[in-house]
Amino acid sequence: xxxxxxxxxxxxxxxxxxxxxxxxxxxxxxxxxxxxxxxxxxxxxxxxxxxxxxxxxxxxxxxxxxxxxxxxxxxxxxxxxxxxxxxxxxxxxxxxxxxxxxxxxxxxxxxxxxxxxxxxxxxxxxxxxxxxxxxxxxxxxxxxxxxxxxxxxxxxxxxxxxxxxxxxxxxxxxxxxxxxxxxxxxxxxxxxxxxxxxxxxxxxxxxxxxxxxxxxxxxxxxxxxxxxxxxxxxxxxxxxxxxxxxxxxxxxxxxxxxxxxxxxxxxxxxxxxxxxxxxxxxxxxxxxxxxxxxxxxxxxxxxxxxxxxxxxxxxxxxxxxxxxxxxxxxxxxxxxxxxxxxxxxxxxxxxxxxxxxxxxxxxxxxxxxxxxxxxxxxxxxxxxxxxxxxxxxxxxxxxxxxxxxxxxxxxxxxxxxxxxxxxxxxxxxxxxxxxxxxxxxxxxxxxxxxxxxxxxxxxxxxxxxxxxxxxxxxxxxxxxxxxxxxxxxxxxxxxxxx
Numbered sequence: 370x371x372x373x374x375x376x377x378x379x380x381x382x383x384x385x386x387x388x389x390x391x392x393x394x395x396x397x398x399x400x401x402x403x404x405x406x407x408x409x410x411x412x413x414x415x416x417x418x419x420x421x422x423x424x425x426x427x428x429x430x431x432x433x434x435x436x437x438x439x440x441x442x443x444x445x446x447x448x449x450x451x452x453x454x455x456x457x458x459x460x461x462x463x464x465x466x467x468x469x470x471x472x473x474x475x476x477x478x479x480x481x482x483x484x485x486x487x488x489x490x491x492x493x494x495x496x497x498x499x500x501x502x503x504x505x506x507x508x509x510x511x512x513x514x515x516x517x518x519x520x521x522x523x524x525x526x527x528x529x530x531x532x533x534x535x536x537x538x539x540x541x542x543x544x545x546x547x548x549x550x551x552x553x554x555x556x557x558x559x560x561x562x563x564x565x566x567x568x569x570x571x572x573x574x575x576x577x578x579x580x581x582x583x584x585x586x587x588x589x590x591x592x593x594x595x596x597x598x599x600x601x602x603x604x605x606x607x608x609x610x611x612x613x614x615x616x617x618x619x620x621x622x623x624x625x626x627x628x629x630x631x632x633x634x635x636x637x638x639x640x641x642x643x644x645x646x647x648x649x650x651x652x653x654x655x656x657x658x659x660x661x662x663x664x665x666x667x668x669x670x671x672x673x674x675x676x677x678x679x680x681x682x683x684x685x686x687x688x689x690x691x692x693x694x695x696x697x698x699x700x701x702x703x704x705x706x707x708x709x710x711x712x713x714x715x716x717x718x719x720x721x722x723x724x725x726x727x728x729x730x731x732x733x734x735x736x737x738x739x740x741x742x743x744x745x746x747x748x749x750x751x752x753x754x755x756x757x758x759x760x761x762x763x764x765x766x767x768x769x770x771x772x773x774x775x776x777x778x779x780x781x782x783x784x785x786x787x788x789x790x791x792x793x794x795x796x797x798x799x800x801x802x803x804x805x806x807x808x809x810x811x812x813x814x815x816x817x818x819x820x821x822x823x824x825x826x827x828x829x830x831x832x833x834x835x836x837x838x839x840x841x842x843x844x845x846x847x848x849x850x851x852x853x854x855x856x857x858x859x860x861x862x863x864x865x866x867x
Contacts, residue, residue, distance in 0.1 A: 372433035373397070376752040380613070381697060383621065383644035384543055388754060391643065393612050399435045400611030401427060402603045402641075404620055405497070407444040407595075408478035409463040412485055414665040414702070415650045415657055419617040421688060421805075422647040422696035422755075424491045426615065429751050429803050440606045441494040443482075445475040446501045446582050447574070448595040458592070461581060467833075471582050475501075484823060485667045489684045490805045496606050500598040504584045507593040507601045510635050511573050511586075519634035523563040525575030525589035529630060531568045540630055543644060544622035570627055572597045596627035603640065604632065614641040618648050645696075652677070652702045665702070668823045679704045682711060685807055689714035692757040692804055713765075718809035720768035721800050723775050724793050725808075729786045736785040737792075743767050744795040757804060767796050821852055825862050828854075 378391040393399045403423040406412050412420075420441075427439045450456035464471045486493070500507075511527050514520045519534050520527050531540055531548065541548040548568060572594040576583050583590045593601075603611065609632070616625060625644065632640035649656065652663040665675055673681030690710035694700040743763055750759040770792075773779040781789060800806045824843055831840040844854055854862055 371397070372748070373430075373435055376433060376748040378430070378433075378752045379754055380643045380645060381754050382642075383646050384641075389643070391612075393435070394610065394642070397435050399430055399437045399613070400607035401430070401437055401439045401613045402599070402607060402611065402615070403439070403441045403494075404599060404616035404624070405441040405443050406478075406482050407448040407459055408475050408482060409448070409459040410478060411481050411666050411668075413657070414667060414670070415617070417485065417489065417667055417687075418650050418691050418696075418700065419615075419647040420486065420491050421489065421691050423615045423645075424805060425692070425696075425757060425803070426613070426645070426755055427492060427494070428805060429755060432798070432803055433748075433752075438496070438607065439494040440496045440498065440603065442599060442602055443475075443479055443497060443499045444595065444598065445472075445479070445499050447592045447598060449574070458576075458580070458582070464581070481823070481826065488671070488820065488823075489667065489688055490807055492805070498602045498606065500593060500602075501582075503598065503602050503605065504593065506605055507597050508573070508584075508586050510597060510601045510604070510631070511593075513635040514572060514631060517634055517637075519630075520572060521565065522588050525591060526563060526571055527573040527588055528564050528569045529572050529627070529634065530565065531570075531630070532566050534630055534634060538630070538633055541622075541626060543626050543629060546622055546626070570594065570596060570623060572631065596624055597631060599624075600628045600631040600635070600640065603628075604636070609636045610638055610640055610642070612641075613643045613645060615645040615647070618646045621646060647696045648699050650700050650702055654701060657702075668820075668827070671820060672824070677704075682707050683714075683809070685718070685809065686711040686714045688804075689717075689761075689806060692761060692806075695754070695756055695758050697754075713761075714806065715809060717761075717764055717768055717800065717806065720771040721797065721806075721808050724771050724796050727771075727774060727781065727793065729781050729784070729789045731786055732782060733785055735783055736788050740770065740784075740788055740792040743770070744791060747795060747799050751799075751803065760799065760804070764796065764799060767792070771796065821847070825854065829862070 379388050380391050381388045401423070403420075406416060423441070427437055430437050446460065448459045450459060450462075460471050460474055464474045467474065469477070483493075511520065514529065515522070515527065520529050534540055535548065573586060573588060573591055574594060575589055575591040580592075582592055584592065603614070614625070614628075629640060632638070651657060652665070655661060655663060657664050663677060665677075667687075669675040669678065670682050670687050671684055686707065687710075690707055691700065693710060693713070743766055747760055747763045747767075750756045750763060753759070770779065774781060801808075824847060828840050828843040831837070831843065847854060856862055
């Protein structure tokens with residue numbers, strides 16, 4: 370019997386609002402899609418929570434025997450500041466501010482995102498498609514939606530017709546929005562607005578001649594709608610219907626709602642069977658925002674450079690902090706919470722280091738049912754909607770037993786060898802493979818290299834901004850830590866560790 374048969378997974382489906390037994394379309398194969406970053410800036414801590422949550426989903430489903438194809442996209446075109454498909458292009462705006470080409474911005478922040486993922490031990494997905502790499506697929510999907518009568522073209526832009534869609538299908542079911550009331554409560558749009566209804570959204574957007582990112586289409590040069598890319602790429606790699614779609618709670622409306630409508634409009638079927646949403650991260654009880662000065666970048670945590678931080682925290686302590694709460698619960702960020710998480714992580718990490726060194730001398734002792742029960746509880750908690758909080762509670766109980774073995778309060782010779790080895794394997798597996806928590810001090814040179822390169826990027830930006838005092842401080846601080854920076858002729862910076 371496979372582990373997924375022994376421990377059936379249940380998922381709280383955002384679409385139904387209920388916890389449901391997970392039954393893949395083609396078991397043991399699982400199609401998992403999670404919305405990735407728009408690479409116009411560095412990912413913030415709230416993004417990191419979402420990516421960590423679905424990293425654990427990917428890890429656990431794989432561990433219990435499912436063959437998971439995990440798709441997480443990169444948005445490198447089409448994301449405007451207004452989610453309805455209006456406003457400023459985020460990537461082009463960032464390119465103007467930094468005086469770079471849009472694809473330089475994309476490359477810069479894609480690399481930065483990958484660095485952050487590596488530092489926080491977030492696994493790469495099976496496939497990481499980009500919006501710019503799937504323009505053809507997006508244009509073809511727009512054609513299908515138009516042919517089915519659920520979109521209309523105006524001045525080179527194509528809009529999804531929500532009112533027409535609602536004649537046959539539901540719109541707003543995922544987010545719980547009453548679209549009828551929204552439609553009735555808005556005034557008729559004046560002639561200056563191209564859309565027929567205020568809730569209609571762009572699936573292809575015409576752009577002005579000075580817009581750098583642009584692609585030819587049957588409706589003229591333009592960019593794909595932000596909502597469209599996930600529908601097109603999810604369909605290409607996972608099929609017209611697949612198992613799980615994840616993302617942050619803020620994407621429920623309109624992004625995910627639009628995805629559902631687009632896919633039904635193109636293919637006549639609901640695209641996703643189980644929707645999952647990671648909740649918000651708050652700071653000292655307040656919503657995180659740049660205007661309040663309480664928005665954190667991951668690098669500010671492990672450098673301790675944010676004014677609200679009392680010290681620096683290791684990537685694994687931060688990852689542990691995020692796993693202490695169920696992914697669907699609001700998580701409040703504070704120095705006190707991080708310090709408590711740091712202590713908890715060290716306790717489990719020390720137990721991990723200890724259990725790796727312990728070896729059973731052989732022979733048959735007593736079969737400790739309590740140890741087997743703890744293993745069983747860990748699996749049942751993770752299979753219950755990926756409850757990392759309850760799983761960590763079990764790991765703390767396991768760590769107490771490990772400390773008893775280390776101190777001699779429990780003699781290994783009194784334990785059955787097979788039971789001990791199962792217990793040892795389970796603790797290591799849940800810590801490292803399922804929760805992605807590495808042993809303290811074992812994050813090796815990969816993480817160190819990632820941290821140093823982030824600091825190098827900060828120094829480059831400081832020099833570009835002519836903030837030479839900050840540039841020199843970063844160089845001198847790294848030198849004091851034994852990291853010697855070397856400027857190359859091509860502008861690249863290398864380093865050596867003394």
